[in-house]
Each structure stands twice: as C-alpha cells, then as structure tokens.
Amino acid sequence: MDEVNLIIAGVGGQGSVLASHLVAMAAIEEGLRARVGETFGAAMRGGSVASHVRIGKNVSAPLVPEGGAEIVIALEPLEGLRNAVKYLAKGGLLLTNTRPLAPVDVNIGRAEYPSMQTIEEAVKKLGGKIIAIDATSLAQQAGNVRTVNVVMLGALAGIGKLPISLESLRCAIRENVPKGTEEVNLRAFELGLNAVREK
C-alpha cells in the first residue's frame, strides 16, 4: 500500500471532521503518516462539509486529488453524491448513510432531493460501488443519534480496506470522543462494523 485516500462527507455539525481525525490518529499510532483536510460548501453549520483523509508513507498535500478517493464515506446521502461526483476513484466505493437531511433549497421548493435509487444509479454510472446503511437508526440504537459519525467509522472499518487495526480505531475513539460518551460511541462503532459485515 502506497497511500489510502478517503473522504468523509456530511452536513456541518454531523461530526465528519472528528471521524476523520480518529482515522488519522489511529494511522499515526501504527507508524503511518497522515493528512486531514476539509472542503465546505459554505461557512459553518448546516452547510456541506467533507473531510479528506490521506494515509501513507509519503502524503504531503491535505486534499485528495479529484477522482482519487478509494472510499467516500457519507453521513448524509446527498453529500455522498456531491463528493462522489468529484472525488470518487473509478471502481471506488460510496459508503453512505440512508437518512437524508434536506437542504433549505429543497424545502423552499427551489431544488429536488435525489432519491436513494437515483443516487445508487448515479454512482454506478460513475463506475463506482455503493453500500448504504441506516446509520441514523443504528446511532439511535447505540444510545445517541449524534454518534452517526462513529457508526459510519465502524462501517468503514468493516469494509476491511484500512491499513489500521480495529484495536487502534477503538483506542482512538476511547481517547478522543467527548468525555462521558466513550461507551455509547464504542457501541456505535460495533453496530456500524457489524452492519457492513452482514452485507
């Protein structure tokens, strides 16, 4: 493995940045180099946020090249599609939550939200694969809907393409999620992991 390029996409406030830091911290723990960058549709919460994670022996720039992401992890499906169009590598994987968060543009009737089926077809058209899980429900099952990011991190680990051990990821979660939420986050991680392994 030379390098792994990932994008964790979501809506501001969903925790995509923390999820990407957890991956990078676990990678450094295993002696790899890491870079995390971010792209955003607008200033802060409520807008599109995508965190770029690059792991390898020789990474230097913080952003994944266009068409260079092996996996796009989406905490929200529309954001998954937005980033897949630009960054997903040919043959890459969109790993997405199925729960939409409608943009205000859709709510005021100025734009249309693509259905899950449309998104699946679009990803295939891009030459990519898609795995969709209901991460929001799994997060609620774990005990806190705000752990969607960690459910998706578990799902990512379940794909088995990261050069990082599950133990390093669990350790990064334990040490870096807000104090007092360690258990619920670790439960979320396992639920995401199993959801993908069952697929």
Place this chain on the structure above:
Amino acid sequence: MRIEDIIVEDSPGKRVLLMGNEAIARGAIEAGVGVAASYPGTPASEILETLALAAPKLGFHAEWSTNEKVAFEVAAGAALTGVRALTSMKNAGLNWVMDMFMTLVYGGVRGGFVIAVADDPSAHYSSNEQDTRFAAFYGEIPCLEPADQQEAKDMTRYAFELSEQLELPVMVRSVTRVSHASGDVELGPIAKIKRRPVFDKHWKLPYRWNVYGPPGPVEKHRWLHSRQPMAKKVVEKLPWNRLELRGKPKLGIIASGIGASYAREAVRRLGLNKKVAFLKIGTPTPLPERMVSRLLRAVKTVIVVEEGDPLVELQVRGLARDASPKLRVIGKMSGHLPQVGEINTDIVLRALAKVAGIRPREDRARERARAEVSKLVAPRSSTLCAGCPHLGSYWALKQALRKVGGKVPIINGDIGCYEQGGYGIFAKEVKPKDTAESVRYAIESPYETLDTNYIMGGGIGLLQGEFHAGYTDGAIVAVAGDSTFFHACIPAVINAVYNKAKGVFLVLDNSWTAMTGHQPHPGTGLTATGEPAKQLLIEDIARACGVEFLKVVDPFDLAATTAAIEEALKFGGFAMVIARRVCTLQALRQKKFIGKRMVVDPNKCTGCRLCVSFGCPGVLFKDGKGGIDPLICNGCGMCAQVCPTGAISVGE
C-alpha cells in the same frame, strides 16, 4: 490523548496529529512564549484557543483581546520588555493592525515577537482573498511560510529566535490548507524560559520605543533598512529554503509554502522526480536570492508555485533579469496558474504537465458521466442552526419593516453567524438589473435579508453615509453581533450620535463569538482561559455613547421583538435594539436549555410554507405540508409563533 494534554507534553520525538493552528501554538510553547493575544477569526482562531488551554498550566498569559489591533499592541508591549510574545489573526485581521504594524518596525522589538497570520485563498471563511505576505514585504520584516503542519510548528518556534536576532517582528504566514488541515507532527522540547521583563527606553538606540524621539522617524526607517542585509544572509542558510539541483535539468520549480507540498506531489505523480530541479522556499520575503539565482542560471524554464498573489514570482522575474535574461518564467503572471482562488495538487499538476509536455490521461466517458451526475446534486445553502435566536430577529425585522411601509429598505450586514442573512439561496438564480430607481426584492427566507456586507463593524458606518446622502426610499438599518459590537462598532455608534445620523441599529447579542467557535468576549463574563471576568453590557455602553432610543428584547418572543423594532423604525432618530439570547448551541452544550421537539398537525396545516420561509433547518416541507425533523429540532418554539393556523405545537 486530548489536545489539552498533548500541547503541554514535554516528550521530544513523539509523533502526534496536530491541526496547523495547534502546531503554531505548540511552536510558540516550545519557544517559551510569555504573552499571546488574538481576536477570533477563521481560519486562525485555534492558535490562541490552543495557547489558552496551555497558559494556566505553563504560567504564561493568553487573552482574547477586543480586536486584532489591541491584541497586536498587547503582544508588542510584552516584546518591548524582552518577553517572547505572539499575536495571531486571520487575513482580514491584519488590516486592523496595519497602523501599528508599519510603525512598530521602526524600532523593532527586544523579546521575540511573532505575528501569525492565516490567509484564506478561495475565501472559504473570509470576505476576501488577500495575500498578507505582501505586508511583511511592505513592513520589511521576514516572513516564514510553512508547507505543512510540521513546518508550522518548527518555523514558529524558530521565528522567536530570528526575531531576537534581527530585533524585528517576524511573520509566520499560514493558509487555510495548513491552519485548518491536520498532519503528523514530531514534537520538540519545551523551552523552560521564564524571562523577567525589563525596560530601557534607550536600549541600543536612542528613544528606541518612541518613533518621535530624536533622531526621529527617518533615522528609525534607516535603522530598519540596515537590518535587511542580515536577514538576507540568514535565510540562505535556513533548512526550509532548499535547492535540489542534480545534473542538467531544463526545468526548475520554485515552490513556496503549501505550494511546495502541491508541487512535490505533482512532480511525483508525473514521474518527474529526477528530471527537474526543485527549490523549496520557506521565506517568500526575504527570498534566498543567491539560491534562487543559482537555479535560474542552471535551467531554461522555471515554474513558480505559490498560494496567493505572485510575491515570489515578481521577485524571481526581477532576479532573472540579472541572473538569466533568456529564462522563461511560468506562474500566475504568465497565466499558467490561476490568479484567483486557491491552488491544489491537481491544478499544479496540470500546469506542470503542460510545461513539461506531458499529456495527462483523460477518460472522456467518465467525464461525461460526471457532468451528467452533477446535475442531480442539489445545492445546499448554508443556514443558521435550528433554534438560532438570529432566526427570530430576522423574522421580526422583516415583519417590522413590512408594518412601517417604505419602498426599499437598506439592511446593512456585518461579520458573524448572522452574516448568513446575506448568503442567499444557492438554488435561486439572481438576475441583476440596471435602473435609475431603487429596486425592491422579496425576502423569501432570512438568508436574503442583508443588502450590504463587507467587514467587521462596516454596516453601522454605511448606515450613516446612506442617511447623510439623503436616502428616503425606505428605512435604513444596520445589524451587528455582540462580539462585533465590542470589536468595531463603538466609535461608529459615537459618530452616529455626534453627527446626528438617523436609522436603526440592531445588535444580535448571543453572548459568544459564535461563528468562530464560541470564544468569550467582554460581554460573556469569562476570559480566554475560563476565568470569571467583569461582564460588560452593550446597553450600558450605548447609553454612555449617548444613544437615546434603546430596547433590549428576547428574539424568541417574535411579537415583542417585532414591536420593539417597529417602534425603533418610527422613532425618527438613531435607535438601537438589542436582541439578546444566548446562542442555542451553547445553551444546549451547557444544558441551560432543553426544548421539547415541535410537531405539525397535518389536519391544521394549509401548506402555506410560511414556516419554511422562517428559514430554520429543522422545518421541512414534504407532500404539500410543513413538517419538523425531530433529529434537528431543538424545540425553541419560534415556528409555532410563525404558523398562522396554529398547526405547530410542542410534541412529546
């Protein structure tokens, strides 16, 4: 390990993940910083935030100052006494500082003084794309420009040393992709410096710290010039300026700061490693001119890669006239690299491939598929948070303006979360007109409220000019936040009263500098390190400034807020309304506010979309009816006040 522990850990050699801003803070800590001051501004805020975490543990002073100029002076004052000091700011923050910046350099400093500035090419979080490296050039001080997080730390630590060697402030210029990106960083030792502050008004030079003291500013300017040869000599030996020149390559690359990271990667991806000469620049000013000239003499073509405006390229073009007049210089000025927006590896790769005569592989079918799929991606306009008090203020402002009539109101905006009131709806096309009359545009959502917006404190000044110009086609309003009020509005309020301007100044007070990540300010009652502090009330200051109409309202109460703004609009003088409620995110975080989720009764809902036009991200519209997303709703209850048919109520 959490950042508050990592930042103070004295374990040299340990590798950790640090954000660029944390790395800058760590560099200052390793250098033994004694005083650090800043005003929040993305993408620079985490520098002082991180220092504030370490300050109580390591025993130095870290503060959020009322604005960047004050912060700069606080840090400079410490440096005059020989204590190491740092001030940090975003690109625009430096504009506030320029007066002191251009004058402090005439006498320089005694203790190391580092000015850390985070630029924002592509203006992700900013009003402009300005390249502040030019300020270092203008002020004749060295500028260090890191290529990654490791360099951000190492350069900041070294900048204190260089500052003391030259007796001048030193700038560390970061950009979004360094400051707001993270990378693995190897920690260095923490210097155990505890300097006793001393003062000597004639230290090495007469009247050192007083530009007017004899022999006066011109001689001090001469002294500043006299430092330049030493600075130029030093930069030739720095590890961050490095020339890799083997064999007889035709093409040379000169890449500064983050540009070097992009260029390195582009060279690797194109397989040009052994075919090009590479000059990595860490000091865009002063440039290591001898090193540059050596490269210019060795190659036929040179490509300059840098983030921002062509500061290095301009100098390289000048040096090339002497060193190698026939040399071809490629860069932003030649049009090979874009002159606006940030660069990245893909952009540098395309430019480099073109110059090197390499045709990049294209997958036309996939490009077509991408273009087709792009059309399916709905835009996502930025919104205020669910239950944000500003939503209430904007709703009330809209109702009050409607009630008082008038054709075309002017609503002047300002900088803070509420600036989203001018972000517009991305999916909506705007068709500009050019008529001789004032033009009214419907406000379909709060995001179309603000008509002007430039800089911190700018709106309240514009209001006065619009009034004195004689504008009578509608009401004139300015909107600003609490932190912005303390930062930049007070002299403008005094001016409005003194010069008899008329208009309404609406202050949206949510108790925190929210947009940049909830830093405290003089109205919060806390310092940067979390110590209790005297809480200043905006109404007390306004009263002292002579404001006669003054109302404080709760923006969650839409009727009362509307009435107060309406009254202010009818007052006929300079009127202030302070809409005060703590930021909902902070209230939730501190468990001071737990609202019950709202629900919509579909039998009562007529599908009028008024709730949607309120602009809360928790309000949905589906199948002809309004709805509430229970995952987003924070239960503020404002949408229920908006609904004309009483269809929205408190749920379980």
